[in-house]
Every structure is written in C-alpha cells, then in structure tokens.
Amino acid sequence: MSSHPVPGAGATAAPRGTARKLTVVVLGLAALVTVMLCAFALPNVNGAPHDVPVGVTGPAQVTRAAEQKLDDEAWDVTVYDSPEALKNAVRDREAMGGLALGADGVDVYTATAAGPSTASALTAMGNGLATQQHTQATAHDVVSFPADDPRGAGFSSAALPMIFGGIFPAVILSRLFPGHQGLRTRIAGVLLFSLVAGAAVAAFLQFGTGSLDGNYGLTSLGLALGMAALSTTFIGLEAVLGFAGLGAGAGVMMLLGNPLSGLATGPHMLPAGWAALGQALPPGASGSLLRANAFFDGTGALVPALTLAAWIVFGLALALVADRRAKNPRRAAAQADASDATAAAVV
Missing domain, CATH: 3.40.50 (Rossmann fold)
Known part of the structure; x- marks a missing residue:
C-alpha cells in the first residue's frame, strides 16, 4: 500500500496574525523612509535666504x-x-x-x-x-572660519556627534542601571558624560582640526549643555514611557532636529516656521550656541543657552514624574496592567 504525502505536512504553520503584522511593519518602515526623505530633502530643496x-x-x-x-x-x-x-x-x-x-x-x-x-x-x-x-x-x-578649516567642514559635521552624544549614554545607562532604583544614577551619568564629551569634542575640533576659534572652556561648556539637554530629555522619556519614549525622542531629534538645525547653512536659509522649530529643538540650539561661542565671543549665546536649559528642566521634570509614580505602588501597578493589556491587544 503506497502512501501519498499530504501537501504542507511537516511544515510549521505561521502563527495567526503574521500577515497582518508583516503588513503593518512593511507599511510602517515605508512611511519612516518617506518621512526621513522629506525631513532631509525639503530643507535643501527649499533652501534660500529668508528674512x-x-x-x-x-x-x-x-x-x-x-x-x-x-x-x-x-x-x-x-x-x-x-x-x-x-x-x-x-x-x-x-x-x-x-x-x-x-x-x-x-x-x-x-x-x-x-x-x-x-x-x-x-x-x-x-x-x-x-x-x-x-x-x-x-x-x-569679517568673521571667517579658521584658516585651518576655511570651509567650516569640522563645524558643520558636529551635528550628528552632538545628537549621538545624547542618545548613546541614555541608551547604555538605561540598560546598565534600569528601573526606579537606577534613575538617579542614570541622570548623574548623563550629566557627567556630557561634561567629559563636551570637553573632548571641543578639544578635537579646536586643537585637532583647527575648526573652532574662541575660548575653549566656554565652547566645551556649550557643547556639554547641548548634550545634556538631549540626554536628560531621553532619560526622562525613557523613565516615563520606557524604550518607546526613548526611541520616539531619538527619532524626532534625528528626523527633525538634525536637518532643521541650520548648522551647515545658518537658520536664515530655512523658511521661517521651519527655522524657528529647528532652533527650538536641542540640535539647532546647540549649533547656534556653538557658533556664538566659537566665532563671536559669546554674542548671541543667551537664547540658545536658555533653550537648552529649558530642555534639561523638561527632562528632569519627566524623571521626577517617573520617580513619584514609582513610589506609588498602586498607581504603578495599574499603569503596568494597562500596558500589559495594550500589549496583549496588539498581539
């Protein structure tokens, strides 16, 4: 008696909902790529003097x-x-x-x-x-880039290192010191990192490549302030919303903050609304503060410095909310149950 193989026998059936999940992921990634293209291309396409x-x-x-x-x-x-x-x-x-x-x-x-x-x-x-x-x-x-870097290549390339200088310590410290018990350690860590990284980046750009002029101490403190604004915001978002909050914050800074920073061209080359948004975000404020300290003896540094300080306060406020929430077990348990229910519904 001969046996005939049953089609599909022995194959592992795909879990229910796989097609739906795959569709959502593909459409989400396509939307993300489109948003990235718009964020980076539109400022360049529409780049022209504005006011x-x-x-x-x-x-x-x-x-x-x-x-x-x-x-x-x-x-x-x-x-x-x-x-x-x-x-x-x-x-x-x-x-x-x-x-x-x-x-x-x-x-x-x-x-x-x-x-x-x-x-x-x-x-x-x-x-x-x-x-x-x-x-x-x-x-x-009248005010030129240094002779060692007349095109300002080193200055223009500082945007991404400043952004990653805010993202990396927040991610790593959140992994090493998780939860409520590690919150204060994470905050202390990102502030200390910002000071060290600001000094290192300023030293490289000023003494290594000759891309910056001005007072080294003032420039390094400005860079540290910019990194602290980013990292404390990420720490606060992660403390309140988990890694989803950290990812959302990083996405905003990368997709909006970086192309709208005006670091390479100056904010006046962006349309007024986009320029204002860019200067309100930490990458744009950090770039303006670096420009003021490195080339104009601090002239014009007040507004971007206050903007960055406001972001630090915002991040610390989020961390304080997370800290108080963790001290209230009943509220924390209710929110954890709501999160689990949401996750189950998605699955």
Whole structure:
C-alpha cells in the first residue's frame, strides 16, 4: 500500500496574525523612509535666504535704490552710516553681512562663520550690482572660519556627534542601571558624560582640526549643555514611557532636529516656521550656541543657552514624574496592567 504525502505536512504553520503584522511593519518602515526623505530633502530643496538681516551703506540715493531692490521676503535691510558701522553690526550679529556702495565700486561684507550660504548669496548680489554699475566688487569676510578649516567642514559635521552624544549614554545607562532604583544614577551619568564629551569634542575640533576659534572652556561648556539637554530629555522619556519614549525622542531629534538645525547653512536659509522649530529643538540650539561661542565671543549665546536649559528642566521634570509614580505602588501597578493589556491587544 503506497502512501501519498499530504501537501504542507511537516511544515510549521505561521502563527495567526503574521500577515497582518508583516503588513503593518512593511507599511510602517515605508512611511519612516518617506518621512526621513522629506525631513532631509525639503530643507535643501527649499533652501534660500529668508528674512536675512543685512545692511547697506553709501550715498543716500544709492542706498535707497539698493534698499528698494532688496525689499522682499529674502532680506531684512538696515541702512548704516558708514562701512565701519556695518562691519561692527556684522561682528555683533545684528547683520549677516551687507553692501557698501560707492562711486568707485561695491564692498561686500560677509560673515562666513555665521552662514556660508548667506555669504555666498551676498557676494553674488554684490557682483551683480557692480556689473550693473560697471564697477568692481570687493569681498571682505569679517568673521571667517579658521584658516585651518576655511570651509567650516569640522563645524558643520558636529551635528550628528552632538545628537549621538545624547542618545548613546541614555541608551547604555538605561540598560546598565534600569528601573526606579537606577534613575538617579542614570541622570548623574548623563550629566557627567556630557561634561567629559563636551570637553573632548571641543578639544578635537579646536586643537585637532583647527575648526573652532574662541575660548575653549566656554565652547566645551556649550557643547556639554547641548548634550545634556538631549540626554536628560531621553532619560526622562525613557523613565516615563520606557524604550518607546526613548526611541520616539531619538527619532524626532534625528528626523527633525538634525536637518532643521541650520548648522551647515545658518537658520536664515530655512523658511521661517521651519527655522524657528529647528532652533527650538536641542540640535539647532546647540549649533547656534556653538557658533556664538566659537566665532563671536559669546554674542548671541543667551537664547540658545536658555533653550537648552529649558530642555534639561523638561527632562528632569519627566524623571521626577517617573520617580513619584514609582513610589506609588498602586498607581504603578495599574499603569503596568494597562500596558500589559495594550500589549496583549496588539498581539
């Protein structure tokens, strides 16, 4: 008597709901890739000057004509009494650059360290005006990147290390010192790491690659403040929501904070709303604080420093909420049961 194999016999049947889970995962990953593309591509595609503060100086008739020519959404024009006043405004970060117009030519004053893209746009504008007047344009870089790194490559590459400097210690310390008992240790750890990492990154960029100028101690403290803002926020999110909170926070900082930081171009190259959002997030505030400390002797450092301090307070507040919740066993048990029920429903 011959036996016939039964189709599918011996094969392990897929658990119920596998197709649904696979569909959700595939669609979720596709959505994530799309969001990443939008986050990184849109700022570059729409990158152009937006309300850039610039100055003009020269004879009244000429400056009036230049002011009318520049009166659009790209430029915010201020008339200065002299080229020296214009240069001082650039050093004090009241203007990103400007044009000194005269009968014998056009002087273009830029601050490459404040934003290379804006400096390039101003230079091109000065060359165009000089061509119209049949004169020559002379460029003056009032605040430039250091001679060892004239393009600011090291400065521009600091965004991701600062973000990862906030993510990695939060993840590792959450694994090594989990739960309520390890919460204070995690907070102390990320703050100590931020100080050490800030000093190390500042030393590498200033003394290793020559990408930064300014006071080393002030620069390193600014970098530490930025990393602390990220890491304490991640620790707080993890304490309240678990690793899902940490992952969500890291996603926001990577997908929004990094491309909207304006570190490479300066925030004025982003549309107003996107620029404001970028500067409100820790990566953008950290970049602005680093720029102020490294190239402008701390001018313009107050707002980003306060922004980062607010994020630290936010992270510590989340940690405090988690700490108090852990001290209330009844509430903690109820929330744990709710979490288990949610997980069971998903499965």
